[in-house]
Structures are given as structure tokens and as C-alpha cells.
Amino acid sequence: MTLPTRLARFAPALAIALVVLLVAACAPDAGPSLAPGVTAAPTETPPAGIALVPAQPDNPLGLLSWLFTPIFQVFFITLTLLDRATGNIAVAIVLMTILIKIVLIPLFRRQIVSTRRMQLIGPEVKEIQRRFKGDRMKIQQATASLYKERGVSPAGCLPVFLQMLLLIPLYSVFSQGLQNFNPQAMLDVFGFRILDLGCDAAPVFGPLGHVLNPCLDAVAFGVDWGVPEVFIGTAGSLFSGLSILAVISSITQLVASRMMMPAPNAATADDQNVKMQRQMAIFLPFISLIYGSILPAGLFLYWIVSTVFSIGQQYLIMGWGGMFPIFGWTPGFAVGHEPRFPVAAPTAPTTPTRAAGAPARSTTERSSLDRSASAAATVRQRGRQGRRGRRR
Numbered sequence: 001m002t003l004p005t006r007l008a009r010f011a012p013a014l015a016i017a018l019v020v021l022l023v024a025a026c027a028p029d030a031g032p033s034l035a036p037g038v039t040a041a042p043t044e045t046p047p048a049g050i051a052l053v054p055a056q057p058d059n060p061l062g063l064l065s066w067l068f069t070p071i072f073q074v075f076f077i078t079l080t081l082l083d084r085a086t087g088n089i090a091v092a093i094v095l096m097t098i099l100i101k102i103v104l105i106p107l108f109r110r111q112i113v114s115t116r117r118m119q120l121i122g123p124e125v126k127e128i129q130r131r132f133k134g135d136r137m138k139i140q141q142a143t144a145s146l147y148k149e150r151g152v153s154p155a156g157c158l159p160v161f162l163q164m165l166l167l168i169p170l171y172s173v174f175s176q177g178l179q180n181f182n183p184q185a186m187l188d189v190f191g192f193r194i195l196d197l198g199c200d201a202a203p204v205f206g207p208l209g210h211v212l213n214p215c216l217d218a219v220a221f222g223v224d225w226g227v228p229e230v231f232i233g234t235a236g237s238l239f240s241g242l243s244i245l246a247v248i249s250s251i252t253q254l255v256a257s258r259m260m261m262p263a264p265n266a267a268t269a270d271d272q273n274v275k276m277q278r279q280m281a282i283f284l285p286f287i288s289l290i291y292g293s294i295l296p297a298g299l300f301l302y303w304i305v306s307t308v309f310s311i312g313q314q315y316l317i318m319g320w321g322g323m324f325p326i327f328g329w330t331p332g333f334a335v336g337h338e339p340r341f342p343v344a345a346p347t348a349p350t351t352p353t354r355a356a357g358a359p360a361r362s363t364t365e366r367s368s369l370d371r372s373a374s375a376a377a378t379v380r381q382r383g384r385q386g387r388r389g390r391r392r
Helices: 003-009 011-026 060-086 089-103 105-120 122-131 136-150 158-177 244-260 272-291 297-318 368-391
Strands: none
Touching: 060 089, 060 158, 089 105, 089 297, 105 122, 105 158, 105 297, 122 136, 158 297, 244 272, 244 297
16 A cells, blocks of 8 residues: 555544644634723633634744635635524534535545556556565566556545645634634625624623633534534543544544445455555544544534545445445445446556557557566576576
8 A cells, every 4th residue: 555545544533633733823813912892801811702813924823824814714704604594503514514525526536536546456566566575676666667557646645635734724713713702804805894793892701711702603403513512521631521423423434444445355355454454444533532522513523524425425436445344244235336437447558550661669668567577588488498508
């Protein structure tokens, strides 16, 4: 398995870990002082009690936040408009996620197709590894030549990297945009006000210092989508609580990871690398359970819908992949199933017939396997000739 493919497997864990590490740096700046007319709380003012304004590139962290601010505004404006249209913030999050996934369909489709094409020529890659066992340089050269001949481009890291980057401003949208008493400035673009939220002039603090009057209503279906949702334990730190949304997210990631793998077959049943990949596909998705108590519920809802959308894409292109068998059981609907848009196996380019008088085909057009087979045949032929000469 190539490095990009491994990164694709680790996407859920890497994405959430990246959010945890960079959340403070990438959030839009709340400004050093209170907005006009805002009264200070008896204790230290929480971030939600300071009007949300675009970040300023006056320090390294501020520069990073400033770079992410336009993306934050795009997401926040979209979410706000959908919330106003539907009257339900959870529905708005789902619709925004679907819009994002639709925009990214070409990019992720290319990645899925590339992954499938690499799986189809996997037996030939295994043959190269067997033939040049112990010579890593030759294996890499022959594999690169095979990819080039078959027109296969190894699945790149861009979709995975982009998915992780999107989680950073989305975290701020849910944790700050939905909790702040006055995020109006984030709806102003080049001096033009996209939407007037009619936020209160000053925050109202509860007994514990929480803001009681966020400008947007973040509660829907009994869940506050701007804060962590925990049904066992408490929120606020790692391992301190269990979120039902984190459980659902882990299950959907597990399905997506198994579907992305090739269907099991007898040839790879005893391959240690394949066994390890399948084990990782089972355990890695459950890493998100660790972060269930610190990430806002809206981010998990986005991740669940995004993963379900990806499952649909994979199903249409790759079918069930390596989803089954589960504990030795394969349902009838998965037996002999063909995807709706199957990917054809990449074949070697056909050799055109040479017309009379035309120059011969360049030797550089031959495949690495052809050259290797020719060299091996030459060595065997010379060996037989040498033995015949010694007998004489």
C-alpha cells in the first residue's frame, strides 16, 4: 500500500487530531476589548461574551487565523442563510455538508477511481515485488513504470489534506459562531452586510459565566450543536465522556474504511500486510470516541453526513469493496454485486502495427515487465548454450 493510500485510511483520526492541535490558532479573533455597550462579567469574560470579529495578522497565530477567516465566513454565511431558511440549525448543518460534498465530488471521485484502479493492478505489483524481492530500488522503478504504462496515478493526499483543513474553520463555526452573542461582523463582506442577525447589544451571563443569549439558536432536537454532546461522563477534556454522535461517527467511518479496501480473496488471505490493513480499518475509526467530549456536536454531525455521502460515492464506484464478510458472514445482496459505475481494469497500451518502411518502435515503449522477462530469457538461453559447449 502506498503512502497516500495509508493517509486515506488514517483520514478520520488525522483530521480530528489536527483540529484538536490547531483549534486555538485557527479560530477567528474575538478582539482584545469588548464591543461598545457590552458590560463586563463579574469574572473573566468568556470568548462567547466578546463580539466576534475577523482576525488581524498582527502575530503568527493571528496570521494563521486571518488566512482561515475567509473560509470561516463562507461556511458561517452559508450556515446562517440555511438556518434562516429552515428554522432548524441541525437541518442547516446537514444541508451545508451536502453542498460541500457536492462541490468536492470531482476531487473525491478521482481519488476513489484512482484507488480502485490501483487495486485492480495489485496482482501485477505483487509479481514485481516477488520478482525483485530484496531490491527496493528495482521494485520502485518497475512499479512506477507499471503505473505510467497503465495510466494509473497513485491516489494523492489532496482530498485527505483538504478534508482536514476544512475541519479547522468548521470547528470555529460551530464552537464560536453558534455560541457568540454577536457574530454580526462575520456576515459583513467588503462592507456589505449579507444578513442582519439582530443580535443583542450586550451579552447576558449565567451563574457559571456562560453566555445565555447567543445570537443564533444552536439548539435543535434537544441538542446544543455548538458544544460537546455527552451522554455518559462530562464534557471538557479527553476521555472524560462518551458522545453518542462520536459512536455513530465511528461506525460510519468503519463502514467507509472497509468499503475502500479490496474484496478479500484467496491470493491475499495469508498476506501479513493485508491483514494489518484490515485490522487498522477496524480499530482506527474508533479513535474519534476519544474526542467526543471536547468537540462540538455540530462538527460530529458534519463528519457523519460527510462520511455517509462518501459511502454512497464508494458504493456507486467500488461496490461493497472489502465490507464483507463480517465474522465469516456475507449477505445475499453482496454476493456477486457489481457497482453502478464500475472501474475498468487499466490495460497496457496496444502495440500498433508497423507499416512497411516505418521506423521500428522505440525500446523505451516496452514495459518494465517485458524488459525483465526478455533479460531473464536471454540469461537462460546463454546458460544452456554454455552447458552444451562444456559437454562438447
